[in-house]
Amino acid sequence: MKKEFVVIGLGRFGGSICRALTELGMEVMAIDREEDKVNEFSSVAAHAVVADSTDESVLKSLGIRNFDHVIVAIGDDIQSSILTTLMLKELGVNKITVKAQNDYHEKIVRRIGADHVVHPERDMGRRIAHNIASSSVLDYLELSDEHSIVEIVANERLAGNSIIDLDIRAKYGINIVAIKRKNEIIVSPQANESIHRGDILIVIGADNDINRFEKRMLDD
Structure with a gap:
């Protein structure tokens, strides 16, 4: 069954979510205060509306509580983001995701009922840092x-060893949950599974432990 989403705030982040959800075949209502932004997404979203999301009567008139998931992607106006989240919660919206500007913003929206909070700039920064710090990540x-979960390309140091030989769980406190090998995916690999050079190891664990593993086993 097709899910129905609302994206409030059509800046770079909200706009990209709106486009991506639509491409995935989801029903999307796009909301912003600025008419120009709404016009830009009128041909993308199923519905594009100029509205003030901090006005409870407006949200009610849009039938906001009938949607499966509302994403609050308001840009720099933290007050509007907080008020919008509060209104959505009071109206009984099933699931709310909020874009946070900082940790203080996150703390507030979580307290008033946000189900999920994202820091796109911070998270992308960390992602890029890991990717460029090691050619194996x-x-x-x-x-x-x-x-975190990290995808790691097995280098010469890892290749030829079995999972039990490497003893990654005991030495580093991390787990290999799957191995991608060409067109094959090995889920929950056995301890005697041998690692081949070029295998993509999907590793899960604490950031500090993953960092230790990267420095010890992956640094060129």
């Missing part, structure tokens, strides 16, 4: 402030 996904 393909991708980096933050799970929380202290834990």
Whole structure:
């Protein structure tokens, strides 16, 4: 069944989410105070509306509580972001994701009921830093402030060893949860699984432990 989303705030972040959700075949209502931005997305989203999301009566008239998920992607106006989140919560919206400007902003919207909070600039910065710091790191996904999933290309130092030989869990406190090998994906690989050069290891663990592993086993 097609899910229905609302994206409030059509800046760079909100606009990209709106386009991506639409491309995935989702029903999207795009909302912004600025008419120019709304006009830009009138041919992208199923519905594009000029509206003030801090006005409870406006949100009610749009039937906001009937949507599956609302993304508050308001840019620099933290007050409007907080008020909008509060209104959505009071109206009984099922799921709310909020773009946060800083940790203080995140703390407030979480307290008033945001289900998920994202820091796109910070998170992308960390992702890029991991990618450029090591040629072996393909991708980096933050799970929380202290834990991540990382895709690592097996180098010569790792190749030819089995998972039990490397003893990664005991030495570094991290786990290999899957291995991508050409067109094959090995989920929950066995301890005796041998690692080949060029395998993509999907590793999960605490950031500090992953960093130790990268420095010890991946640094050129």
